[in-house]
Amino acid sequence: MTMRSARWMIVPVAALSLSACGINSVPTKEEAAKAKWANVEAAYQRRADLIPNLVETAKGASKIEQSTLEGVIQARASATQVKLSTDDLNDPAKVQAFQQAQGAVSSSLGRLLVTVEQYPDLKSQARFADLMTQLEGTENRINVTVQDYNAAVQDYNTTIRTFPDIIGAKIVHGAQPMTPYKAITPNANQAPKVDFGQ
């Protein structure tokens, strides 16, 4: 009996010397990662908003292959169906589904860009060039927001797995690790250059 209570005494003393037990840091970091995810979604939304204009301009300007344009429209349409709420960020399968849907949009856009190369008249059109610049800026924004989100997720995942925050993470919050995001963009490792006119 005396042994038992003595052992309990150690715990508060040890706790006093610790800086945190994860009571506050775990939800704080989780919210931070979720907020970063909102930025990723906003960047993808921006791209989705841009696509109809892009396709319209391409359609109006030349006899570009219909299948390429339809591929973009369809990929966009199915990507907007795949919703990912912040509560799903713990679910790797749901994150992967979102990744794949957005990846399909990226590769359909990639195909469109390759096709456009064969239409110098379209490429030289001011309206189309503007949209391309905006698209490039949006892809850049997606990359940056994904990097930020992944950094926040890593921070959160490390927190819930390391002492002493793991105490609060396990007992109080029942925290689950969050899933990092792998953006599938054509030339993702190659930073696009945007030229704001010269």
Added chain:
Amino acid sequence: MRHAVLAAPLAILTVAGGCKAAPEPAAAKETAFCNGVPEMAIAGRVTDAADVLTAEEEARLSERLIRYEERTKHQMVVATTSSLHGARVDNFATCLGNRWHVGRKGHDDGLVILVAPQERRAAISTGPGMEKLFPDDEALDAVKNMTTYFKRADYAGGVSAGIEAVVTRTGDPQ
């Protein structure tokens, strides 16, 4: 069951104040927008680090920006830099906006006009709260218009044209 056993000492700890919030690292990690962007001190509404504006021009532009903020509550700053250090001009501008906390908290309605004369690049970066009011395509048009001045090395004229493009679209004409 195991959880209940662990919860008891934890409750004691909490009452005893054992679990203090961890001190947050002094400098929160920067966003990836800032990759490669060096430290740059803000010098007011106009930070002319590239030194392409005269004191008089700076004062005039600052005055315009103050009036804009008084009328619309939106905060806009102008910056010039002698080098982008390899960063994208739009990321550089966004990074400065984040670092300098341009715009009102909760509204995220800051605007940054950045000019990099050496790289011949310019950008207008908008906070998320401004994106609807002043969308990307309008920012692009404004930047294009600005570059016609920059080609003649008329930096004050270009910046002024950029500011006017923003203000006329966001509630402060003239």
